[in-house]
Amino acid sequence: MIQAGPDPALRVEGLGVRYGALVALDGVSWEVRPGEILGIIGPNGAGKSSCYDATTHMTARSGRVWLLGQEVTTRPPHGLAALGLKRAFQQNAFFASLSVLDNMVAVLAREAGTGLLASLLLPWREAARRRALEEEAAALLERFGVPRALHALPPGSTPYGSQRMLSIALAFGRGARVLMLDEPAAGLGGADMAALAAVLRGLREEGVAVVVIEHHMDLIMSVADRILVLEQGRPLATGTPAEIQRDPRVLEAYLGQAA
Incomplete structure (x- = not known):
C-alpha cells in the first residue's frame, strides 16, 4: 500500500540474513517516515533483532537500504550514524566508571570532534567548551527524563528506569533523523513506562523517524503509527495498531499466545 506524505526517512527492501543453514530473515521490506513511529513485533525468534542488525549493517545480509533518499546498503555502521541513523541496544550501554553527566558529555564531545592540538594550545577555550557541553548534556538528559539529581551519580547507582533512558539519550546524542530502539521498555513498568x-x-513530534522492537503490547499499541509483524523471519502482517489487533493471523501467531 502506497502512503501519502513525506518520503521515507529509512527504507529497507528484501533483507535476508542466514546463519549457516538457518534462515533468520527472508525478504523483509519496510519503511518509516519522518515524524512516524514504526513498531516491529513478533514471537521470540521471529527475526526482530536480526532485522535491526541487517538494517544497520551489523551482520552479513542481502537486500538494500536507503537512508534519507540515499542508498546506504554498503555503508558501515559508523557511517550510518554519521548520516543520522542511530541505534540503542537491548542492554544498557554506558561508561560505568563515569557519572551520568560525564557519559553524556563524552558522547557530545565525540560528536563535536574537537582536536587534541586545540586542547593543548588553548586550554581556556577548552574549559569554556567543557562548561557549554555540561550545560547541553544536562538539558538533554532532562529531556529524556533523567533528573539533575542523578547527574553526578554513576549510572549503576541510579534507578533502572533512568538507566534505560540514559542509554536512549546516549544513542540519540546531538540528534538523529532515524532512531532505532530494541526493546526499550524491557524491565519497565508503571511511571517508567x-x-x-x-x-x-x-x-515523533520533533520529526524523528522512530523504529521500535517491543514485546510490551500495551506500549507499542499506544504509541506506534504502524506495526510490522514478523514470524519465522518473514513479514506476517503490517498495518495500524487497530488493524493488527484485528488480524486473525496475528492473533494466532503472536497476540493470542501473549494473552
Whole structure:
C-alpha cells in the first residue's frame, strides 16, 4: 500500500540474513517516515533483532537500504550514524566508571570532534567548551527524563528506569533523523513506562523517524503509527495498531499466545 506524505526517512527492501543453514530473515521490506513511529513485533525468534542488525549493517545480509533518499546498503555502521541513523541496544550501554553527566558529555564531545592540538594550545577555550557541553548534556538528559539529581551519580547507582533512558539519550546524542530502539521498555513498568511513551511521542513530534522492537503490547499499541509483524523471519502482517489487533493471523501467531 502506497502512503501519502513525506518520503521515507529509512527504507529497507528484501533483507535476508542466514546463519549457516538457518534462515533468520527472508525478504523483509519496510519503511518509516519522518515524524512516524514504526513498531516491529513478533514471537521470540521471529527475526526482530536480526532485522535491526541487517538494517544497520551489523551482520552479513542481502537486500538494500536507503537512508534519507540515499542508498546506504554498503555503508558501515559508523557511517550510518554519521548520516543520522542511530541505534540503542537491548542492554544498557554506558561508561560505568563515569557519572551520568560525564557519559553524556563524552558522547557530545565525540560528536563535536574537537582536536587534541586545540586542547593543548588553548586550554581556556577548552574549559569554556567543557562548561557549554555540561550545560547541553544536562538539558538533554532532562529531556529524556533523567533528573539533575542523578547527574553526578554513576549510572549503576541510579534507578533502572533512568538507566534505560540514559542509554536512549546516549544513542540519540546531538540528534538523529532515524532512531532505532530494541526493546526499550524491557524491565519497565508503571511511571517508567509512561515516561518512555512520552519520550517516544515527543521524538515523533520533533520529526524523528522512530523504529521500535517491543514485546510490551500495551506500549507499542499506544504509541506506534504502524506495526510490522514478523514470524519465522518473514513479514506476517503490517498495518495500524487497530488493524493488527484485528488480524486473525496475528492473533494466532503472536497476540493470542501473549494473552
